[in-house]
Amino acid sequence: MTTTENLLPSGLPRIEHLEMRQITKRFPGVLANDHVDFDVRAGEIHALLGENGAGKSTLMKILYGLYQPDEGDIYINGERVAIQSPTDAIRHGIGMIHQHFMLVETVTVAENVALGLRAPHEPLLDLATVSKRIVELADRYGLQVDPGAVIHDLAVGERQRVEIIKALYRGAALLILDEPTAVLTPQEVEDLFQIFRHMAEEGHALIFISHKMDEIFALTDRVTVLRDGRVIGTKQTKETNKRELARMMVGREVLFTREKKPIQPGEVRLKLEHVNVVGKNNLPVLKDISFEVRSGEILGVAGVSGNGQRPLAESIVGLQHIASGHVYIEGKEVTHFPPAEMYKIGLSYIPEERMHDGVIKDFSVADNAILQDHERPPFSRGIFLNFKAIEDHARELVRTFRIKTPGLKTPVKNLSGGNIQKLILARELSRGPRVLIAAQPTRGVDIGATEYIHARLLEQREQGLATLLISEDLDEVKALSDRIMVLYRGEIMGIVEAEKVTIEELGLMMAGEKRLTVETSAS
Amino acid sequence: MTQDLTLAAIIIGILHSGIRLATPYLYASIGEMFAQRSGVLNLGVDGIMLMGAFFGFYSVYQTGNVWVGVLAALVVGALMGLLMSVVSITLQAEQGISGIGLYMFGLGLSSLLFKTVLGTVEGVQGFSEIKFQITPTISLYDIPILGPIFFNHSVLTYGAFLLVPLAVFVLDKTTWGLKIKAAGQNPEAADSLGVNVTVVRYVAVTLGAALAGLAGASLSISLLNIFQENMTNGMGFIAVALVYFGSWRPYGVLAGALLFSTVNALQLWAQVLNLPIPSDVAVMLPYLLTIIALAMPFRRAAQPAALTRPFTRGEN
Numbered sequence: 001m002t003t004t005e006n007l008l009p010s011g012l013p014r015i016e017h018l019e020m021r022q023i024t025k026r027f028p029g030v031l032a033n034d035h036v037d038f039d040v041r042a043g044e045i046h047a048l049l050g051e052n053g054a055g056k057s058t059l060m061k062i063l064y065g066l067y068q069p070d071e072g073d074i075y076i077n078g079e080r081v082a083i084q085s086p087t088d089a090i091r092h093g094i095g096m097i098h099q100h101f102m103l104v105e106t107v108t109v110a111e112n113v114a115l116g117l118r119a120p121h122e123p124l125l126d127l128a129t130v131s132k133r134i135v136e137l138a139d140r141y142g143l144q145v146d147p148g149a150v151i152h153d154l155a156v157g158e159r160q161r162v163e164i165i166k167a168l169y170r171g172a173a174l175l176i177l178d179e180p181t182a183v184l185t186p187q188e189v190e191d192l193f194q195i196f197r198h199m200a201e202e203g204h205a206l207i208f209i210s211h212k213m214d215e216i217f218a219l220t221d222r223v224t225v226l227r228d229g230r231v232i233g234t235k236q237t238k239e240t241n242k243r244e245l246a247r248m249m250v251g252r253e254v255l256f257t258r259e260k261k262p263i264q265p266g267e268v269r270l271k272l273e274h275v276n277v278v279g280k281n282n283l284p285v286l287k288d289i290s291f292e293v294r295s296g297e298i299l300g301v302a303g304v305s306g307n308g309q310r311p312l313a314e315s316i317v318g319l320q321h322i323a324s325g326h327v328y329i330e331g332k333e334v335t336h337f338p339p340a341e342m343y344k345i346g347l348s349y350i351p352e353e354r355m356h357d358g359v360i361k362d363f364s365v366a367d368n369a370i371l372q373d374h375e376r377p378p379f380s381r382g383i384f385l386n387f388k389a390i391e392d393h394a395r396e397l398v399r400t401f402r403i404k405t406p407g408l409k410t411p412v413k414n415l416s417g418g419n420i421q422k423l424i425l426a427r428e429l430s431r432g433p434r435v436l437i438a439a440q441p442t443r444g445v446d447i448g449a450t451e452y453i454h455a456r457l458l459e460q461r462e463q464g465l466a467t468l469l470i471s472e473d474l475d476e477v478k479a480l481s482d483r484i485m486v487l488y489r490g491e492i493m494g495i496v497e498a499e500k501v502t503i504e505e506l507g508l509m510m511a512g513e514k515r516l517t518v519e520t521s522a523s
Numbered sequence: 524m525t526q527d528l529t530l531a532a533i534i535i536g537i538l539h540s541g542i543r544l545a546t547p548y549l550y551a552s553i554g555e556m557f558a559q560r561s562g563v564l565n566l567g568v569d570g571i572m573l574m575g576a577f578f579g580f581y582s583v584y585q586t587g588n589v590w591v592g593v594l595a596a597l598v599v600g601a602l603m604g605l606l607m608s609v610v611s612i613t614l615q616a617e618q619g620i621s622g623i624g625l626y627m628f629g630l631g632l633s634s635l636l637f638k639t640v641l642g643t644v645e646g647v648q649g650f651s652e653i654k655f656q657i658t659p660t661i662s663l664y665d666i667p668i669l670g671p672i673f674f675n676h677s678v679l680t681y682g683a684f685l686l687v688p689l690a691v692f693v694l695d696k697t698t699w700g701l702k703i704k705a706a707g708q709n710p711e712a713a714d715s716l717g718v719n720v721t722v723v724r725y726v727a728v729t730l731g732a733a734l735a736g737l738a739g740a741s742l743s744i745s746l747l748n749i750f751q752e753n754m755t756n757g758m759g760f761i762a763v764a765l766v767y768f769g770s771w772r773p774y775g776v777l778a779g780a781l782l783f784s785t786v787n788a789l790q791l792w793a794q795v796l797n798l799p800i801p802s803d804v805a806v807m808l809p810y811l812l813t814i815i816a817l818a819m820p821f822r823r824a825a826q827p828a829a830l831t832r833p834f835t836r837g838e839n
Contacts, residue, residue, distance in 0.1 A: 064715075066836060087717035102712035104705045105828075114698070115705050116716035123697040166716070 009140055012171040014042045014203045015093055016077050023072035025058055032058040033069070034229040040174065045196060045206040047216045047237065050226035051249055051446035052417055056209050059226070060176050063207075064096045065089040095172025097163045099179045099209075103151045109162050110134060110147040113169050130169075137168050142195055156304065157188040164195065174205040181215060183305050186474065186507035193219050211249075211447070213242045214475070225249055250447050261462060265482070266295030268331070269466035270316070270435045275325030277311045277490075285311040286490045289325070293435070293466040298457065300481030300498065301470040304510050308490035309470045310352060313439045316468075317349050318342050329435055343372045346434030350424055350441050352470070354417070358424045361413035365405050366394035368412050369427050393430075401426035402452070418449030425453055429460060436460065439470040454480060474503060488512040531668070537792050538672045541785030542680065546746060547572065547738040547755075548780040549683035551762035552769070553690050554734030556776055558604075559766055560694070561727035562707035562720075562829040563611055566622025569759025570629020571603040571732050572739035577633040579740025580750035581640065583647045592649075592744045593679075593737065600736020603629060604729035612724050615833040626759070634752045641750065649748040650677035679737075679745040686734075690773040703727050707827035710834040720834045735759065761813060768816050770825040779816070783809050 006014055018040050025033040033055045040046040050056045061067045063074065065083040073080050076092055083089050089096070103112050114130045131147035138145055143161040151159060160180060167175055177196070181189045196219060200206055208220055216223055217237060224234040225248040232248045247253060270293040279285035286308050293299045303309055314320040316327055318339040327335045329345055337345075351357035359368045370379045370390055378389040394408045403422045405415055412420055421441065428436065438457065442450040457480060461467060471477050477484055478498055486493040486509040493509040494516035501516075508514035551568050558565045579596035583589055603625065610621045652675050655663035663674040694700035705713035706723045714720050738758075743750045761783065769775025790805040 066715075085717065086715050090717055096715065098715065102709065102715045104708045104712055106708050107701070107704060111701055112712075115701055115713060116718045117698075119698050123699050125696055125698055125701060170716075 008171075008173055008204065009202050012093065012173060015173040015205050016042050017075075018077075018094075018174055018205060019075040020059070020063060021073050021075065023059060023062060023069045023074075025055075025062060025067060025069050031229050033062070033072075035072070036226070036229070036231050038224055038231070040205045040207055042173070042203050042205050043200050044222065045200050045208055045220045047220040047223040048207055048209045048226065049211065049216060049223055049245060049249060051211065051448070052444060053446070054226040054249070055229040056226055057178065058229075060096065060178060060207065060209065063089070064094060064176060090170050090172075093171055093173035094176070095167025095170060095174070096176040097160075097167060097178060097180050099182060101159050101163060103159060103162060105151045108148055108150050109145055109154075109165075112151060112162060113147075113166050117170070133169065134165055137165055141165075141168065141198060156183045156306075157185075157191070160184065160188075160192065161195075172204070174207070175199070176207045176209070178209045179211075180208075181210070181212070183472070185304050185510045186503055187511060189215070212475075213245060216245070217242070227251060246447060260458060260480070263296045263462060263482075265297040266464060268292045269295050269329065270468065271328040271331075272316070273326040273328070275315065275327065276323045277315045277320055278323045279311065284490055286315065289490075289492060291485060291492070291495060293468055295464045295466050296461055297483070298461050298467040298469050298481045299495075300477035300484040301468065301487060302474060302477045302484055302506055302510060303472070303487035305472055307510075308487045309439065309472075311490070312487070313349070313352065313437050313468075313470055316342075316437060317347065340372070343431070346432070348428035348431055348433035348436045350421075350428055350436070350438040352439035352443070354420055354424065354444075355413075359412045359420060362411050364409045365398065365403070365412060365415070365423060366390050366408040368423060369394040369397055371427070373431065397423070397426040397430060401456075416446075418445045421445050421453065422449060425456060429456065433465060436465055436467045437470070438467060440472065441469070442471075442473065442476060450476075474506060478503070478506075486510055486516075533792060533796070535668060535671050537785065537788045539675065540788035540791065541781060542672065542684075543676060543746065544784035544787055545780045546680045546683045546741045547758055548762055548765060548784060549686060549777065550734045550738035550741060551759055552765040552776045552780055553686050553773060554731035554738070555763055556690070556731070556766045556769070556771060556773065557703060557734075558728045558731035559830055560707045560771060560827055561703045561724045562710060562827055562832060562834070563607075563724055563728050564618045564622065564763075564831045565604075565607055565611075565625070565728060565731060566619055566760075566763060567603065567607055567625025567629065567732075568622075568735045568738075568762050569755050569757060570626035570633075571600050571735040572629075572742075572755045572759045572762075573633040573753065574603055574629045575600045575736030575739030576743040576754060577636055577739075577750055579736075580647060580743035581636075583649065583744050584641075584645065587648070589648075589650050589744055592740055596736040596740030597733045598736075600739070601729050601733040603736065604732025605725070607732060608725045608728045612721055612728070612833070615835075618831045630753060637750060637752055644749055644751045646749050647744060649744040650679055652677055653681070677745045679741045683741070684777075687773045687777045694773070699723075699726075704827075706834075707829050710829050710832075714834070714836055724834075735762075738762070761810075764813050764817060767826075768813065771827065772825070783813065786812055 008014055020036065020038045023033050023036045036059055038059065048056045058067060062069050065085045065088050068084065074083060081092055083092065110127045110131045113134055114125060114127060119126045134147045143165055145158055145161050145165065180192065184192065196206055210216055220237045222234060223237050223245065225232040225245060227249060273290050275286060275289040276284060277286035301309060301312065311320050315322050318337050322335055326333055329347065334342060334345065355361055370393065373379055374385065379386055391408055398405060401422050403426065404419050442453050457467060469477065469480055481498040483495055484498050484501060485495045486506060488510060489512065493512065496516055505516065509516060551572060555565060555568055575596035578599040579592040582595040583592035607621065607625050610616045611618045655674050664670040694704065702713065702718050702723045705718060706720045710720045739755065742754060765776055765779040765783065768779035786809045790808050793800055793805050794802050
């Protein structure tokens with residue numbers, strides 16, 4: 001027993017204690033990490049919490065050898081180590097599960113695992129041996145996956161398991177988990193947490209990056225909060241609470257539960273009838289979609305990413321072709337209207353891909369503020385732009401929506417994600433919309449901006465706006481919506497009242513295992 | 524009766540030429556396929572072929588040894604590939620533009636060398652045809668119909684066809700193939716597993732360019748046994764198109780190369796036989812076919828996801 005005490009089930013040595021001391025990293029104009037101390041022990045799950053841009057990812061990229069620190073050292077079991085590349089990190093027993101999957105989609109699970117490893121008979125690939133070991137690891141850790149499957153064909157949850165196997169196969173004693181739950185259903189998250197807990201029990205050290213408070217309390221032993229590149233504090237998870245952590249993250253009090261005033265919904269503003277949309281390869285992406293959104297109502301759309309949310313938004317806006325069915329805005333049929341027409345009759349749209357569809361990132365703040373309306377007075381007269389009117393308008397938006405920008409002529413790409421999103425929100429709401437489609441309005445946005453965006457959406461609801469809120473963040477959908485519609489493989493699994501439905505029920509509907517229809521406020 | 528014989532002879536002739544003419548396309552396209560699978564579009568193939576053709580020819584002209592010509596073409600091709608690698612991988616220049624630059628460099632330099640060193644079009648004794656003599660009196664060439672089609676080619680032609688299964692083996696059965704595919708599909712993933720994406724791309728581009736050099740030499744010391752200015756006449760660009768045509772798979776490239784060269788042979792024979800087809804139309808045929816084939820949208824799906832995208836660690 002004594003000889004195996006310091007070994008993991010895979011037979012590799014544990015990392016009893018890993019320390020990062022006084023890590024400093026500068027990028028041009030930014031101090032990303034400012035003398036950061038961080039440590040993790042075998043058997044522990046240590047959360048790293050912070051807003052976007054707080055320096056979590058930079059710190060972990062340094063640990064994984066993707067960046068070199070300007071100052072500071074890394075110690076493993078008391079010994080100083082140099083980690084200059086991912087190869088070094090892997091050799092020291094450090095593995096990383098990236099936020100965006102690092103998988104080669106066109107090859108098999110086994111090939112993804114074998115990539116970069118020395119084969120026994122170089123340069124011949126030995127996939128049989130690799131597959132055998134994958135199955136062994138899968139059995140030991142409860143990570144079911146078929147080594148021969150091509151990544152293409154795997155669901156998101158399975159891909160996540162492949163990532164973990166990849167790290168374990170390389171003998172990872174310490175795993176960095178960078179927001180690993182972002183794309184999973186609540187049930188998949190629970191399965192994944194079981195696996196993480198099991199790994200910790202086996203003696204692995206885990207670093208868990210997240211900004212979801214509930215997950216931190218469900219999973220971790222300790223939590224370190226970063227803000228503006230500095231460590232604000234490290235707490236035992238048991239001895240802290242949401243409110244305290246949020247205050248540490250943001251630097252001020254944060255309102256978690258915003259009062260949603262009861263409102264009697266008014267007339268129907270947006271209505272879809274039996275809408276079908278066909279995607280690439282002639283496969284249906286939306287099947288027989290019918291619903292209504294009324295004035296003063298927020299209809300939330302929940303679902304795992306890729307179950308038809310994007311086609312739903314884009315087909316209403318006129319960016320995707322509707323194969324059959326009808327769309328009405330305020331009783332007027334608008335099916336097949338081009339986007340420009342939709343904007344004219346009172347639709348506003350916050351697209352899911354902020355940088356891609358929401359703004360032109362090399363254009364200035366002022367130019368982005370009038371994208372749809374640049375052909376209309378007061379922003380133009382004839383073929384001439386009225387720069388004074390444009391700047392006045394942009395200045396007003398920046399002021400009322402508290403957008404942090406060096407100036408109106410600053411290219412939008414130099415703003416933070418939260419401020420770009422505020423600019424889009426400001427532009428869309430200032431147009432005086434009758435219907436708003438908000439897709440992932442707070443994805444990748446920090447807590448402060450999220451809080452602000454939520455407040456504005458609720459304020460507009462009180463003023464009678466009809467909102468279709470598409471979000472993968474269940475807490476957000478539950479908190480803001482009056483009713484929730486769940487999409488699964490392009491079908492409506494049910495439209496339920498937000499106050500009555502539980503997260504578990506939503507999870508089952510998102511996984512396609514349950515259909516519920518409690519049609520209430522409509523009709 | 525005589526007419527039947529003639530027709531058989533013509534068909535044999537066309538098929539034989541088709542196989543023969545596929546030689547340079549196969550070397551160049553398989554080489555280019557490796558570069559593209561690693562994520563680098565090398566549009567300079569034609570220029571590399573011209574350099575390979577010149578140096579291959581000149582070496583044989585000087586030494587009389589065809590294998591010295593092969594070696595020279597491979598080395599010159601590899602050097603051109605290294606140049607492309609430095610510009611497009613290390614310096615991260617736009618790949619389409621740097622490829623065109625490489626093409627013009629190869630075209631210009633091979634013409635200049637031709638004018639200063641040779642001056643006029645000369646011939647050499649290149650590779651001869653192998654007829655697979657089994658006994659002094661029997662050879663595979665004597666097999667009716669099949670013999671004259673398949674067993675009357677030079678070593679370089681056989682080599683070009685053997686390269687196809689070899690390429691499949693390298694891509695699918697070796698760690699190197701896996702690294703190349705990963706570098707072209709998701710370089711960030713490869714990098715995160717300790718694969719040196721830069722090295723993999725250098726090797727793939729350089730190897731591909733060496734094969735392009737050999738493709739050029741196959742013209743100047745095997746098929747034609749002469750060198751003249753711009754003798755490839757755009758073949759290198761067709762070779763790039765064939766990679767797209769073949770959906771980045773060796774057997775697809777083979778099918779494309781054979782189709783293209785056979786239609787080309789057909790066109791040559793149509794001119795030789797004085798068939799009532801305007802020669803301009805006939806010459807146009809293979810190119811027209813390439814355009815039609817490339818316009819088929821489904822081929823896009825197989826394109827390496829990171830093709831033409833430079834890789835820098837930590838950016839995503």
